[in-house]
Amino acid sequence: MNFQPAAFARTTLSCIAAALLLSNSTAIAKAEDFDIDMLSESDIKVGVGKSSDGSVISLSSDKPRTGKQALKLIYNILPGNGYAEFVFNQRRLSPRLNAAGKWKIAMWVRGDSAIKAGPVGLRFLDGRGEVFQFMLPKMEEALRSSDWTKYEVTLDLDVSQGHWGNNSDGIADAPLSLFSLAVNGGPDGDAGTIYVDDISFEPDTGK
């Protein structure tokens, strides 16, 4: 018998890979929470943004909506359509979304009535390290309340409003991990402080 161990191992490996791929693509989406309380200093940083020196991200115990802390984002964006990126999941903690289809995303935010910045984008990293940005319609309105306000949006994670990095193929390779918030300053720039707590994900079954 012309048995070739190497070829056999390759075949076995590709069978396992195919099975993993299949189980991934047929994974049942389930509701997930992203708990700001589980974050530590090593999860957060200000990304390299245009004209946003002086922007700061921290974990704040100042009136968190739940638990001991919320994200505090101080943005300082110069005029000229700059932005500040606030990375809050460098370790890519759960949830890891299978990226298929639409998700209802909710997050609690508070800011103040003077906020002019916006729009705000939510960024994810795919399984290969490609960045996907999804704009959050009307988030600015929620940020103009100084009380905790629930912001809800349904996003199709297969249809982003921008992607770059890695091979930049535009394909949201599972799993997708929450990564950062990007606050745009608008033509006049803006400076302000916003808080974010309790982000949740629920598959949108169309009901």
Ligand SMILES: [Ca+2]
């Ligand atoms: Ca909290």
Ligand SMILES: [Ca+2]
């Ligand atoms: Ca990709």
